[in-house]
Amino acid sequence: xxxxxxxxxxxxxxxxxxxxxxxxxxxxxxxxxxxxxxxxxxxxxxxxxxxxxxxxxxxxxxxxxxxxxxxxxxxxxxxxxxxxxxxxxxxxxxxxxxxxxxxxxxxxxxxxxxxxxxxxxxxxxxxxxxxxxxxxxxxxxxxxxxxxxxxxxxxxxxxxxxxxxxxxxxxxxxxxxxxxxxxxxxxxxxxxxxxxxxxxxxxxxxxxxxxxxxxxxxxxxxxxxxxxxxxxxxx
Amino acid sequence: xxxxxxxxxxxxxxxxxxxxxxxxxxxxxxxxxxxxxxxxxxxxxxxxxxxxxxxxxxxxxxxxxxxxxxxxxxxxxxxxxxxxxxxxxxxxxxxxxxxxxxxxxxxxxxxxxxxxxxxxxxxxxxxxxxxxxxxxxxxxxxxxxxxxxxxxxxxxxxxxxxxxxxxxxxxxxxxxxxxxxxxxxxxxxxxxxxxxxxxxxxxxxxxxxxxxxxxxxxxxxxxxxxxxxxxxxxx
DNA sequence: ACGCTGGAGTGAACGGTGTAAGCAACGTGA
DNA sequence: TCACGTTGCTTACACCGTTCACTCCAGCGT
Numbered sequence: 001x002x003x004x005x006x007x008x009x010x011x012x013x014x015x016x017x018x019x020x021x022x023x024x025x026x027x028x029x030x031x032x033x034x035x036x037x038x039x040x041x042x043x044x045x046x047x048x049x050x051x052x053x054x055x056x057x058x059x060x061x062x063x064x065x066x067x068x069x070x071x072x073x074x075x076x077x078x079x080x081x082x083x084x085x086x087x088x089x090x091x092x093x094x095x096x097x098x099x100x101x102x103x104x105x106x107x108x109x110x111x112x113x114x115x116x117x118x119x120x121x122x123x124x125x126x127x128x129x130x131x132x133x134x135x136x137x138x139x140x141x142x143x144x145x146x147x148x149x150x151x152x153x154x155x156x157x158x159x160x161x162x163x164x165x166x167x168x169x170x171x172x173x174x175x176x177x178x179x180x181x182x183x184x185x186x187x188x189x190x191x192x193x194x195x196x197x198x199x200x201x202x203x204x205x206x207x208x209x210x211x212x213x214x215x216x217x218x219x220x221x222x223x224x225x226x227x228x229x230x231x232x233x234x235x
Numbered sequence: 236x237x238x239x240x241x242x243x244x245x246x247x248x249x250x251x252x253x254x255x256x257x258x259x260x261x262x263x264x265x266x267x268x269x270x271x272x273x274x275x276x277x278x279x280x281x282x283x284x285x286x287x288x289x290x291x292x293x294x295x296x297x298x299x300x301x302x303x304x305x306x307x308x309x310x311x312x313x314x315x316x317x318x319x320x321x322x323x324x325x326x327x328x329x330x331x332x333x334x335x336x337x338x339x340x341x342x343x344x345x346x347x348x349x350x351x352x353x354x355x356x357x358x359x360x361x362x363x364x365x366x367x368x369x370x371x372x373x374x375x376x377x378x379x380x381x382x383x384x385x386x387x388x389x390x391x392x393x394x395x396x397x398x399x400x401x402x403x404x405x406x407x408x409x410x411x412x413x414x415x416x417x418x419x420x421x422x423x424x425x426x427x428x429x430x431x432x433x434x435x436x437x438x439x440x441x442x443x444x445x446x447x448x449x450x451x452x453x454x455x456x457x458x459x460x461x462x463x464x465x466x467x468x469x470x
Numbered sequence: 471a472c473g474c475t476g477g478a479g480t481g482a483a484c485g486g487t488g489t490a491a492g493c494a495a496c497g498t499g500a
Numbered sequence: 501t502c503a504c505g506t507t508g509c510t511t512a513c514a515c516c517g518t519t520c521a522c523t524c525c526a527g528c529g530t
Contacts, residue, residue: 008507032354053508110351203352247478
């Protein structure tokens, strides 16, 4: 790779960046259906077919956008993690709260990342989007592994776990080595519950009873922490 | 209301039904973006403007579709509930499993009901969609109230609960009277976790580790049952 | 039995969308 | 300087939601 990119290359990456930024702006301003090739081009002072020099299709644009949003969310989580001290319990709380905060502040983006998958948008293993999602998960998984190393929480023994689950975890453990099946099970369990707590609120599916689900979310954090043997501290 | 609808009225309701059925078929076949007025009309052998005799707009069509899907899901839950005996614990398990089963078998529909809300689609209180959603929730809430009446589970006292949460629950309790704040809190907690467990799998957000999350789901049911003092029985 | 009314459905049209093909202009390396 | 690859534009096509003017016919009152 050229250490000093040529003038054309600089212009090209700048335009590519501007396309994603404009798409992002349209997304937050008017929802996913507004992130349209023609609208982006209009906003940038060019025409839609010109964008095809940078994106292969509308779908490809959305895939790129999702990858970038994953990156931004991951960065926000890492900032929150590093803003508190090195204590793992505090870091897990901070990262979880940052996830909820980002999701509520960026509902449209959260819908793109964690809502029902749009048909035609698939993220095969190894794709940029898949990798970005993996980096997102690694923030949680890293803290989890650290917690397990420092201060193991109670888990089920291998022979207490549904053998089908063990089978599936085996393949994944190849990648995420180091923790026993029981700990991986607890990790997935925590992910499911954190996902649910954030997404149900952001998508408005506790709205029938609550307008602000923060107390419910904090309660969930407390219960999860208890399961992991962690102290709970209010925000 | 006329006891015997006129010929024209019968034709009208039949067409209205066919529109929704065609929309549904397109949804499951090709995703939400394929449920298009022109495609529905094409499928039915008529032209798009003709549909405007039956739906006010594309958005209105989606709202009607959502209401119908809520109805279908609710019927499936009630069938599952009534298929087991009158035991509340067994019924709660059956209904929860039926929710997951329906969601996995109808991912596109689940996305419409519980995914990120489409902009422009709002369900004001009292709307048909809102009522349909309420009837869906009533299946769970009814069983919960029955359980509370028969065999109360441990809940927090009123003064242990975040006062902001109490405030919000007060308005809702007006509708769902009978249970103390602590029990309502537990109900919402259970809803959040059930929602998360079903949606995270149906939307593919545990796919990084598992292809079949049933063992994880059953584990969650067991933990939830424990919280409610209920025996767990595998499916 | 007749005529009228109102609902069902059509065709054309407008502005929006994604996308393909061909063409003009311009930076870049020989 | 010159050829070339890249960039972006114009044009064009098919599809979308939606409106409007229009035809047609079932069903009603007389």
